[in-house]
Each structure stands twice: as structure tokens, then as C-alpha cells.
Amino acid sequence: MKKLVLQLLTGLLIIGALLVGMKIWFLPKFVYKRNARSAEKVVTSVSSKGKSEEDGYETYTFEEASKKFTVDQSLLLVNKDHTISSDYPADIVEYKDTGVLMNSCIIDSYAKLSKAVMDETGDKLFVMSSYRSYDDQQRVLEEEGPEIAALPGTSEHQTGLALDVYISEYAGAGFIQCDAGIFVNEHCYDYGFIIRYPYGGEDITGFEYEPWHIRYVGLPHSKIIEESGCLFEDYAELFEVGEYSEYDGYLIGRMPKDEIKIPKDSKDVVISEDGLGYVFVTIKTEAK
Numbered sequence: 001m002k003k004l005v006l007q008l009l010t011g012l013l014i015i016g017a018l019l020v021g022m023k024i025w026f027l028p029k030f031v032y033k034r035n036a037r038s039a040e041k042v043v044t045s046v047s048s049k050g051k052s053e054e055d056g057y058e059t060y061t062f063e064e065a066s067k068k069f070t071v072d073q074s075l076l077l078v079n080k081d082h083t084i085s086s087d088y089p090a091d092i093v094e095y096k097d098t099g100v101l102m103n104s105c106i107i108d109s110y111a112k113l114s115k116a117v118m119d120e121t122g123d124k125l126f127v128m129s130s131y132r133s134y135d136d137q138q139r140v141l142e143e144e145g146p147e148i149a150a151l152p153g154t155s156e157h158q159t160g161l162a163l164d165v166y167i168s169e170y171a172g173a174g175f176i177q178c179d180a181g182i183f184v185n186e187h188c189y190d191y192g193f194i195i196r197y198p199y200g201g202e203d204i205t206g207f208e209y210e211p212w213h214i215r216y217v218g219l220p221h222s223k224i225i226e227e228s229g230c231l232f233e234d235y236a237e238l239f240e241v242g243e244y245s246e247y248d249g250y251l252i253g254r255m256p257k258d259e260i261k262i263p264k265d266s267k268d269v270v271i272s273e274d275g276l277g278y279v280f281v282t283i284k285t286e287a288k
Contacts (some may be wrong), residue, residue: 006081040157043238043245043252056264062271069262069269071103073159074218075193077232077275082167083153084275086134097258100199101131103160106216113184113191123167123180128212131160134249137206161216176211185211189226190283192218197268201231218270218282220250236274 004123030259040170060068075090078084102110117125132140135157137152156162166172175181185195196215197207215232217225225235239245239254242261246252255261257279262269268284 008214042224043247045240046244046251048248048278057236057261058264060260060262062260062273065262065271065279068272070167071271072218073272074105074161074216074270074274075235075280076161077157077236078156078159080151080154082275084158086153088134088158090131090158092131092160093249095127095130100127101160102163103131103216105218106161108165109192109216109218111238113188113193116187116191117167117180117183121179123178125180125184126168127163128166128171129157129164130162134158147288155198157188157213159254163193163214163216164212165211165214172212173220181211184214188214190276192216192222194222194225194232196232197233204231204233218272220247220252221282223248236276236278238277239280241278244281251281251282251283251285253281255281255285 027143029235053232065071073150076084079210091104092101092106094100095102095107095110095138114125117123134152134156137150137155137158141149141151143149150157152158166175167178170178170181176185188195193214193216195211197205197210199209202208217232217235221235224238225232230238236254239252241254241256242259244251244253244263253261254274255278257273257277259269260279260281262281270282272280272282274280
């Protein structure tokens, strides 16, 4: 009898070790690393506070800047604490005549990510879910329940910036068990996307790890988020309002909407509201 019990315990320990090993195997570098690195080690501050037109800056209101520079929705924070209205004007277009609706700022970057997945793994990447209207999100909530689905107004799917992706035979939680899933989780940052709900961030995001759910934030922001180890909820805190920071050929500023300072003669400028009352200004200063 003792021998049988010992054998059972040994078997359970072996199974447990295998499960832990599998869990570790499928958790590469996309584990949430809160405060793993300080902001100073990722971006370099370039002071612009108090500087005026004489110092090489021009100041705009959001409305004025919108008429001169590119404006997109890529850095809008949406969650249970920062909601959007039922009539939020998401900039939605169809992806390559596929019937898949996405935010217009995603199109080119998703095409590049999809091609990279095919080139690197031989698998075709599909989109299971993309843009949802407020009413669509309400239906999803009723079907799946609040434990799984976000409340209407709190879902990034309503912006068209979030995609649930998969390949044949590997969807949902199983997506990370294939080469394509691992590639997406490890390299989506190179294409302007992040794993929006990484392993270990549940207490802050409110969602368990979702290896299939990618969110577009654009370059270089996706790389900064990956390198700093922060969640998107924390991202704005890396930048002091009214100042610019440098990162890998980009200038990034977080500005008040009524006082957006932009260096004179800047050409490649993108402005995006952050959902917290400010805007991000992203300026490419070097050709990539």
C-alpha cells in the first residue's frame, strides 16, 4: 500500500513538473515586467519646457495641429477606467477587401506582421475579431459574460486598434503553442503592436494573459513598451507632460491639448490623443 501511494505521489510530481515546464516554455520575453527598467534607460529626455517660437518650437491647439499634421488614434488608452462613448468615431476601414474592419492606422503594419509570420513560420495569420461597434460589444458581453468580455465602452475593439489573431488549428489560448503564436508574441513589437494583456499583468489590466490579443500603438511606442517592460496602462507615465524624449531616431512628446509644442520644420509628425486628456506627438527624425 505504501509503495502504491509513493508511486502515485511520484507520478503527480512528474506531471506537475511537466506542466510547469510547459508553462515556462510558452512564456518567453513577453512576460509583464513592471518597473524592470527605469524610463531613463529607455528614452532620453530632451527638455522643451518654457521654450517658445524663438527657441525653435511652434505652439498649436489640437484643432490647429490637426489641420497641419497627421492625426491618428493609435495611442488611445481604453479600459474600465478610461471609457469611450457609444458613438466614438473610430477611423475604420476594410482590410484588403477581406471584410475585416480595422482602424486605418493599422493597415500597413498588420500587412507587414502577417507577411513576417508567413515568411518565418509558413503559417497564414487570420483575424478572428477586430472592430466591434458598441452594440456588437454588448452582444459579445451577453454571450460570453463579464468574466470574459469587456463592458461596452471599455473594449479596445471599439477603436479598431485591437485584433484577435490565430492560425489554422491554433486559436485562443492555444495560439501560443504554435510557432506563429510564439513569433507574434515575441516580434509583434517590431511592427507597432503589443501583447495588450501579458502574463503577470492581470491585477492591472483586469484580464488574464491573452497571447492572441494584439493592440496597435505604432512605432516606436511598441518597442519602448517591450523594452521598458511596462503595461500600456503605465506607458504615459514614462513621459513628462510638456517635454520631449528621444528614442531610436524619434522624438516623442506628451503635450496638453491646448499647447502642443512642435519643433519648427518637423515633417513626419503624428499626433494621437492618449485618453488621459493629453496628446502624444511622435516625430521621426531619422530615416528607417
